[in-house]
Amino acid sequence: xxxxxGLDHVMGRVVKEFLGKETSAAFDHTTSSFNRELDVLQEQxxxxxxxxADALDKGRRKINYQIDGLxxxxxxxxxxxxxxxxxx
Numbered sequence: 001x002x003x004x005x006g007l008d009h010v011m012g013r014v015v016k017e018f019l020g021k022e023t024s025a026a027f028d029h030t031t032s033s034f035n036r037e038l039d040v041l042q043e044q045x046x047x048x049x050x051x052x053a054d055a056l057d058k059g060r061r062k063i064n065y066q067i068d069g070l071x072x073x074x075x076x077x078x079x080x081x082x083x084x085x086x087x088x
Contacts, residue, residue: 012075020078027071034063 016024038060046053 008072008075012071021076023074023078024071027067027074030066031067032066033059040065 038056042053042056044054
């Protein structure tokens with residue numbers, strides 16, 4: 001079933017479970033921390049100006065997009081590093 005998610009999904013799962021547990025956990029922590037803090041900020045903005053709170057959604061998507069892109073690059077680097085170790 002995992003293979004239907006695509007190669008990046010499979011690599012992500014392998015890295016998260018076997019090759020880069022600590023860094024994967026740090027990515028998860030960072031994402032949840034950012035989102036938690038952005039939720040607090042959004043509620044504050046909503047009381048002042050709802051349009052600012054709505055604008056924060058766009059910023060949140062950009063932040064999460066960048067973190068996800070970095071996570072994907074990390075996963076690929078971990079798999080590549082493991083391939084090089086096995087090839088030796």
